[in-house]
Amino acid sequence: KFVPSGAITGDIDLTDAVGQGPLKPEIVKTSPIAGQQPGTSGLRKKTKEFMSPNYLENFVQSAYDSIKENGTDLSEGSLLIGGDGRYYNSEAIQIIIKMGVANGVKRFWVGENGLMSTPAVSATIRERGPMWQKAYGSFILTASHNPGGPDEDFGIKYNCENGGPAPDELTDAIYAKTTTIKSYKICKDFPTIDLSKPGITTVKAEDGSSEVSVEVISSTESHVELLKTIFDFAAIKALLDRPDFNMIYDCMYGVNGPYAKEIFVKELGQSEDVCMNATPKDDFNGGHADPNLTYAKELVEIMGLNRKGEAIDTGDRKIPSFGAAADGDGDRNMILGTKFFVSPSDSLAIIAANANKIPFFKAQGGLKAVARSMPTSGAVDRVAEDLNFDLFETPTGWKYFGNLMDSKAIYKGTDYTPFICGEESFGTGSDHVREKDGIWAVLAWLQILAVENSDPSKPLVTVEDIVKNHWKKYGRNYYCRWDFEGVDKTAAESMVDMMRGKFSQYTGKVIDGYEISTADDFTYLDPVDRSLAKNKGIRFLMSDGSRIIFRLSGTAGSGATIRMYIEAFEPEKIDAVASDALSGLVRVALDICDMKGFIGTEEPTVIT
Template identity: 25%
Template sequence: MSSTAVTDIKFGTDGWRGVISDNFTFKNVAIVGQAISEWVKRDLRPPRGGQGRRVTVGYDTRFLGKEYAQIISCILARNNVEVYLGQAPIPTPALSYAVVRKKAVAGIMITASHNPGKFNGIKIKNSQGGGASTEVTKRVEQYLGKTPVRTMDCAEAIQAKRIKMCDFKADYVKFMRRYLDFPKIKNARFKVVQDVMHGSGGRILEEVLKGSQIRLTLMRDDINPYFDGGKPEPVVEYLGGILNKVKREKFDLGLVLDGDADRLAAIAPGGEFISPQRILGLIILHLVRNRGRRGGVVKTTCGTMLIDHIAEDLGLELYETPVGFKYISDLMVSKRIVAGGEEAGGIGVQDYIPERDGTLAGLLLLEMMAYEQKNIKQLLNDMERKYGRYYYERSDLELSNRALDMNRIWSIKSLLGEKVVKVTDYDGIKLTCEDESWLMLRPSGTEPLVRAYSEAKTLKKAKALIGVGERLLKN
């Protein structure tokens, strides 16, 4: 085994990602598959009520996703692991739900999430459907290249029932319909458009809403592994089509999924982009006020101050984690959490799997509209009149192989004339000022970038703070 091949494989914030036919090759996927097999056999016990060590495997709409999933499945099967393999592209949350439903010890999802089309990747899910911890991914890395790859013919494995082909989507749709207050949504007549961004969200929203009077239009629901030459990421840069459509055709709500449908953004009437930070605030309010949920709420270190004020007003305990939904997921397992979310659009909710789900988050916005008989713009206005309006900005920059100079940033005493009153450095570095504005710089865990984040009570100041961050990174 080449040491070079193994060093090309590193798990980041949300799995291992690489460029197809560069470091994300059939050979390297097989190496990872064997390492996962060793981890399953040596480190995991069958869950109570399970029949043996079984693993669910799924893939999204990216190039060669099905083939990579088959490689992983055949290696697991040859290593005496029972495999449930999805028969078609699915969202990552559908794979996570299948882990729990099939009483599996783990799940493997072939996806690079919101990365450009030249990437693919592997996410590992634990037995509860949440993202694998750093301890787990490090353990898998330790097994890389330690044993020869053992595999078998896929058709033979299916014939011998060592690989079982499954329709994960059907169970996932049924679960979401049960989770929602569907009678409340059923008779609402809102006009909704969803941009699937050519990802694995497909026509799932249409299936969940079947039988309702919601007037749904889908955009980019076909498969295009090139993603129109951009990234399947729900940020303004890639959403010109739906922004214009919501404004021009007077939709009550626009929804946007990322490539594997675990993240969400939304659009208000008039074509206004709604950031995931504001979406999380609305979902917390809805679950507490309308659905009677109680518990804590979770945001990441680059999360909005809006959540702090909502949690305080509702008497909910607030938890803050590093960036990465796996940290939120851990809290959802150990604590009673109403909802938790990250700035990139991943939101998880109570009494579901401890995982983010873009489709479900969008449906909860729709459910809130039905409960309160208001469109999304009216709900936003109500929330921000009470808790304040915060403007959030992000910029991604290459650091030209230079390390982030933490000591230099630590020494900053003021930003744009406001005194820095708090410095947080457990995930990147964040400077918070007296007026609640803040700037954060953090290396990405999924891409070769450094991200600058900012928030302020005016858009002008949020943009100015990003400018400060960019200058700190470039100079």
């Protein structure tokens, strides 16, 4: 291999360096920066921290080194880069490219304007290009639903060849390297790439010995093409064209806007008004781009609801038939009907029960397996039992689903893996990609509605009708989650420790009529790689099937976030208001954890 001349000062191996001129790598001395351990979904910190000297560079060099050690040849195939468009997105991309060149990457694909939603990254890795060009991985610049801007959050994560987030071994290896890093490699003279329009820039070494190409690609194409093979767009268009049906999709100024416009305006011929807040902004317009009843306030009001998901008086104002929202990086979703909130756990169960209305599943002989995270309600369990699906209960975090999807062995007697999974945290998806997919969930609902409404002469079957019919058949898992955000970390940890220390005292105890049959900390044995995940949530399982669960968030921006999940199953009484049906259990939960004692309040910041 060509070794560049010039003064080499660091102790880095330059055998994979690419040449002279713009491809001449330089070595920059650095030293470890504490705290670069990636969390549930990559490394997330304040933007200012990311912009501080060497912060991004240290992490990216550690990533390139780890990816290489993991057996990936950076010079073969393509490296994809995209982000949710938050502040510092484009600058970070240029740095990652310049460092990539110095580390031996020969072909980059970058989303137009630096944008690419998380599910689109997954789709693009899996679907784009001929075999020899396929992406081996991707850097995604996102902090998901966390606010963006110079004073808010930034994030970076790496996804692998299967389109899913890097496994723990890889993120641990990256972290280990950040603790010992001494220098990083960068081609400072590599040109800054114009990300504003698709096209290929090829940069050659001065002596012509090697070249690197950077292709700015459509952010939406691979993902939209994939979605068109999954759903029946003509049937969805017929629904949307019905005079008695109208929808609104809140993109919350995140990356989802271009995808929503491409699908609803261009492919399905709807008016631009269908897509709300659909121009990405680098600070999400100062909002919290998280699709739930608290943060998607504007949409929730339009749909005739309050922050508890209850119908409000709207006079004669016309309320849309269908409302949806997406988070900053487009992987989460919230589904609403006219004055009606669909809880994410119910949404998962209902999509699973109706999966065969979606061509993707039908074509593969029907859905075979479903999975939910532990705190997600058991609504989908009843569907799985009824329809004979394999059912998995995993810890919180999409990566556990990815592992199941990539294993064919665990499915009963077939190679196909039509698979649907979801979480209470507004994530839903299937094995078409290896991330949750917000727009997929919206299309899944529209597909189900389209089939239910295939006869235009009949009155509209609404979102509420579909949910209530589901409850009539399967019973209702009343559910709510209370979040206590920005609380003192030590207090939150002591609270969890207190409960952990008392499991045996709780077992068998009856509190306010609820008998605790099990009190434990959720442990998961991954059926695929047999790895054990411990301490994944404090559970109080009641003998009547109700559950109280506590977890500390793995994605909290600052301080700690306590999540309290409450669930009660009712086979017949399906028409109560959720907050009423759950008030007794909520009281028991607040007492068990001594919320007031530990954090000084019982008032949550968010209820979903």
